[in-house]
Amino acid sequence: MLNDLAGTDALPAEEIRRRVAEFDWYHCIDLGHGIVTPGQFDLGPLLPHYGIPASLEGKSVLDVGPGHGYFAFEFERRRAERVVTCELPDWTEHDSSPLQQDALASVRDQGQAYHRGAFGFAIEARGSRVDRQFCNIYDLSPERVGTFDVVFCASVLLHLTDPLRALYALRRVCRGEAIICTAVETRWPLSRLSLARFVRRPHGHVFWLPTLRCLWQMTLAAGFARCERVSSFRLQSTKGEFKTPHATIRAFV
Secondary structure (H helix, E strand, O other): OHHHOOOOOOOOHHHHHHHHOOOOOOEOOEOOOOOEOOOOEOOHHHHHHHOOOOOOEOOEEEEEOOOOOHHHHHHHHOOEOEEEEEEOOOHHHOOOOHHHHHHHHHOHHHHHHHHHHHHHHHHHHHOOOOEEEEOOHHHOOHHHHOOEEEEEEEOOHHHOOOHHHHHHHHHHOEEEEEEEEEEOOOOOOHHHOOOEEEOOOOOOOOOEEEOHHHHHHHHHHOOOOEEEEEEEEEEEOOOOOOEEEEEEEEEEO
C-alpha cells in the first residue's frame, strides 16, 4: 500500500508503469499507486519464516545480497533507523567458475541493468532512504561498511564457494543479531548429520546445501555466541520452477 512506502517523493504512476517494464524483476515489490513489480519471487506470504522483529525502531540493519530490495524496504516499513545494503560491485564479480564468469561477461550490459538498475529505480519510485554499498560479502568489515544491530542475509550462502568465510564476515559487522536464511539439505538420513552436500555444476549458481545442524554449527564456528531456529520452509518462485527447502536461524553476538 502507498502509505507503507518509506518516503513522500514517489514518482507519478504513469512513469512508474513505464519504467517497470524496462527491467526484469527478482522480487515482487510494491511501488505505490497499486503497482507491483512482476518478480520471480513473491515473498510477502513467506515473511513469518524469516524471523524479522515486528519493530526495528531505532535499529540499524545491513541487508547482504538484497536482490531487488524487498527486505530492505520491509526493514524501512518496520521503522529501522538506517538500512544499508551490501551488493556486488559489478555483475561479473559473482563467486563462480571461470566458465560461468565468461558467460556473465558476455551479457554484462544486461546484467548491470538487472543488478543495479532495477533496485535503484525501486528506491527512486518508493522515495526510499536505503543506502546502497557495493562490497563483496567476503570483504565486509567495520572499516568498509560499519557495524549494525541487525545483519540480514537471505538466499546468499548457497551461491558462495566458502559460506563459512562469509559467516566470518557477517560476524565482523554484527553487533547484535544476524538473521541467516539459506537453502538446506532436508533428505533423510543426511538431515540428521552436520554436513553440507556439494551440488555445484560448471554453469550453475549453487554450491553447498548444509543441513540445519551444519548451518547452526558453522554459525557458532564463525564466532556467534548462540543461535536459535526460526523456521523451515520451501521458497517457491512465482512460476513454480523453483521450490527449494530453506531454513532460517537467528544468531546472537
